[in-house]
Amino acid sequence: MMETKNKTLGKLFVVATPIGNLEDMTLRALRVLREVDLIAAEDTRHTRQLLNHFDIQTPLVSYYREKEAERAEELAPRMLAGESVALVTDAGTPAISDPGAVLVRMARASGITVVPVPGPSALTTALSAAGMADGSFLFLGFPPARKGQRQKLLASLAETPWPLVFYESPHRIAAFLADILLVLGDREAFWARELTKMYEDLQAGAITQLLERVASGSKTRGEFVLVVQPGKKQEARGENLEELLSWYRRNTEFSLKDVSQRIARDLGLSRSVVYQKALGVWADSQEQS
Ligand code: SAM
Numbered sequence: 001m002m003e004t005k006n007k008t009l010g011k012l013f014v015v016a017t018p019i020g021n022l023e024d025m026t027l028r029a030l031r032v033l034r035e036v037d038l039i040a041a042e043d044t045r046h047t048r049q050l051l052n053h054f055d056i057q058t059p060l061v062s063y064y065r066e067k068e069a070e071r072a073e074e075l076a077p078r079m080l081a082g083e084s085v086a087l088v089t090d091a092g093t094p095a096i097s098d099p100g101a102v103l104v105r106m107a108r109a110s111g112i113t114v115v116p117v118p119g120p121s122a123l124t125t126a127l128s129a130a131g132m133a134d135g136s137f138l139f140l141g142f143p144p145a146r147k148g149q150r151q152k153l154l155a156s157l158a159e160t161p162w163p164l165v166f167y168e169s170p171h172r173i174a175a176f177l178a179d180i181l182l183v184l185g186d187r188e189a190f191w192a193r194e195l196t197k198m199y200e201d202l203q204a205g206a207i208t209q210l211l212e213r214v215a216s217g218s219k220t221r222g223e224f225v226l227v228v229q230p231g232k233k234q235e236a237r238g239e240n241l242e243e244l245l246s247w248y249r250r251n252t253e254f255s256l257k258d259v260s261q262r263i264a265r266d267l268g269l270s271r272s273v274v275y276q277k278a279l280g281v282w283a284d285s286q287e288q289s
Helices: 027-035 044-053 065-080 101-109 122-128 147-156 173-184 207-216 239-251 256-267 271-288
Strands: 011-015 038-041 060-062 085-088 113-117 138-141 164-168 188-193 201-206 224-228
Touching (some): 011 027, 011 101, 027 085, 038 065, 044 060, 060 065, 065 085, 122 164, 147 173, 173 207, 188 207, 201 207, 207 239, 239 256, 239 271
Parallel strands (some): 011 085, 038 060, 138 164
Antiparallel strands (some): 164 224, 188 224
16 A cells, blocks of 8 residues: 555654664655655754755654644644654654654544554664563653652562563663662663664663662763563572672661661561661671771
């Protein structure tokens, strides 16, 4: 079936674009961006560079988060009048932690055909290299910017049996990893940073190991996709407990009581057992200092 302009109604093409490497642009995305009447872009300057690279002359209009409803109201009548529109964001697939959903809903409600044009997404790219045991996961996008809200969200996810997948920016990754350690414990995790770019960095390890990597400051640039594996309660009992307590003692300012309470709650252990172990760890560390 042809994807060119409908005689009466235009179409809305939701077009994925590269997340770093321009070679990931699909042939279909290129054709659609050339054929539509208009490209609605999250940041027109950013998309202009992409279009220039591929020598595409299609006119651009801006479509960004703060003005989604307003812009959608303007675009819908144009599509009803026969113009086809391609929606793109700065990188990856529109409407995944990105603007797009408002226009998609409005188009569909107006009887306009919505055509997804698949391609890169940081989410699927990271998961393809994460090596997860089965294909299930829970995608949560960006965690809340506020610490309290972040910790609350994590606590609500403590029993989730699937890997948790988040987007995160470089300046918040350390705080987020620390929150995960505090609320969910030292889980196995995986990060995918700078995907498809020159300094692509894939790391698997315990949260404490990833924290150490961030703290070493060698590479703090780059956007992240973070996969946090589900808790393994049985394995966390016993000798790991002392290690975990020592880590908290060395790396955080939390009191012995706070640490014991949190670990007991997060790992489903008796509070008095954890408290007794913590007394030993705190005493040892005082002797050493
Ligand atoms: N809709 C986009 C997609 O499908 O990939 C995601 C947009 S969201 C505003 C941007 C976030 O995606 C970044 O903060 C980061 O978490 C992730 N991301 C985008 N590009 C990435 C890359 N090259 N490497 C790692 N993560 C990336």
